[in-house]
Amino acid sequence: MIADIAPPALRGRLQRDVVLGPITWFRVGGAAEYLVKPIDVDDLRQFMRGLPHEIPVTVIGAASNLIVRDGGISGAVIKLGRGFSDIIVEENAIIAGAAALDITLAEHAAAVARTGLEFLSGIPGTVGGAVAMNAGAYGSDVSHILDWAEIVTRSGELIRLGVKDLGLGYRRSQVPPGAVVTQARFLTQSGDLKIIAARMQEIKASRESTQPVRARTGGSTFANPPDMKAWELIDAAGCRGLRRGDAQISELHCNFMINTGAATAADLEGLGEEVRRRVAETSGIELHWEIKRIGVPA
Numbered sequence: 001m002i003a004d005i006a007p008p009a010l011r012g013r014l015q016r017d018v019v020l021g022p023i024t025w026f027r028v029g030g031a032a033e034y035l036v037k038p039i040d041v042d043d044l045r046q047f048m049r050g051l052p053h054e055i056p057v058t059v060i061g062a063a064s065n066l067i068v069r070d071g072g073i074s075g076a077v078i079k080l081g082r083g084f085s086d087i088i089v090e091e092n093a094i095i096a097g098a099a100a101l102d103i104t105l106a107e108h109a110a111a112v113a114r115t116g117l118e119f120l121s122g123i124p125g126t127v128g129g130a131v132a133m134n135a136g137a138y139g140s141d142v143s144h145i146l147d148w149a150e151i152v153t154r155s156g157e158l159i160r161l162g163v164k165d166l167g168l169g170y171r172r173s174q175v176p177p178g179a180v181v182t183q184a185r186f187l188t189q190s191g192d193l194k195i196i197a198a199r200m201q202e203i204k205a206s207r208e209s210t211q212p213v214r215a216r217t218g219g220s221t222f223a224n225p226p227d228m229k230a231w232e233l234i235d236a237a238g239c240r241g242l243r244r245g246d247a248q249i250s251e252l253h254c255n256f257m258i259n260t261g262a263a264t265a266a267d268l269e270g271l272g273e274e275v276r277r278r279v280a281e282t283s284g285i286e287l288h289w290e291i292k293r294i295g296v297p298a
């Protein structure tokens with residue numbers, strides 16, 4: 001820990017030693033040395049400019065794709081709040097703050113009969129997380145609809161990057177380390193209100209029947225290897241329902257891990273590694289984590 005180096009002042013909220021578990025989807029994880037909630041983009045820029053280089057920066061959104069390890073995260077953990085959640089509807093596009101939820105963005109688009117963003121309605125993260133992860137579902141992803149994203153760099157510069165400069169690939173981007181996505185512009189097309197609403201309803205029903213959406217989970221644990229489904233490999237390796245402590249491979253969708261009660265981050269990560277080992281043993285295929293694991297073990 002770097003407790004003797006003080007972070008710069010903030011107009012927003014700066015808290016010391018905040019346990020992150022309760023704000024993650026998995027409900028696991030240790031404390032952030034500093035939890036930083038800037039009030040607006042100028043506050044964030046000022047903070048980044050004044051932040052000594054020795055202090056590492058970690059950004060979290062809705063923490064729906066994260067395991068925060070039990071020993072917590074040293075340095076500054078930045079979480080954007082209300083000042084970054086505006087949604088502005090333009091003629092052919094929508095600009096959304098990075099803290100807005102994907103579902104809120106999809107609902108705004110639907111309300112003005114714009115199509116193309118329906119797939120976001122089933123992804124429980126924020127717009128910032130969606131850009132950073134190139135979130136996708138049902139044959140689409142952020143790279144198909146993004147025009148640009150604005151980021152505040154580790155040194156406090158505000159930069160607008162076009163979709164091509166963001167290096168979006170399968171569940172990844174090249175958002176520079178320590179940079180914070182603050183808002184993004186998504187291109188939309190005119191659509192039929194009823195068809196859009198029906199599509200979103202269909203997505204909701206399909207997810208509820210195939211994924212443990214009400215459980216403490218982190219979504220897909222492993223990326224699908226090229227032309228394969230991670231869940232099929234996991235199933236074939238006999239891992240459906242596999243447990244470690246209160247961490248379990250979902251019976252419903254075996255690329256999802258769930259915290260059935262008092263699992264720790266170590267239980268979840270250990271279970272994931274056990275699945276990787278068994279899949280490699282039975283199929284020879286190496287699974288790669290899609291879930292980001294951040295921080296240090298207890």
Ligand SMILES: Cc1cc2nc3c(=O)[nH]c(=O)nc-3n(C[C@H](O)[C@H](O)[C@H](O)COP(=O)(O)OP(=O)(O)OC[C@H]3O[C@@H](n4cnc5c(N)ncnc54)[C@H](O)[C@@H]3O)c2cc1C
Binds near residue numbers: 123133220
């Ligand atoms: C039930 C369930 C279903 C899911 N289904 C899908 C799905 O269909 N498709 C899919 O793609 N994902 C899915 N996910 C995973 C997850 O919702 C997405 O990856 C989402 O985009 C993550 O957003 P987040 O705000 O929660 O980011 P977090 O989980 O908080 O962070 C994920 C990564 O994004 C970075 N990040 C977050 N915000 C910012 C920011 N403002 N600036 C820079 N970096 C940032 C973090 O540093 C981290 O590396 C699912 C998750 C759950 C729990």
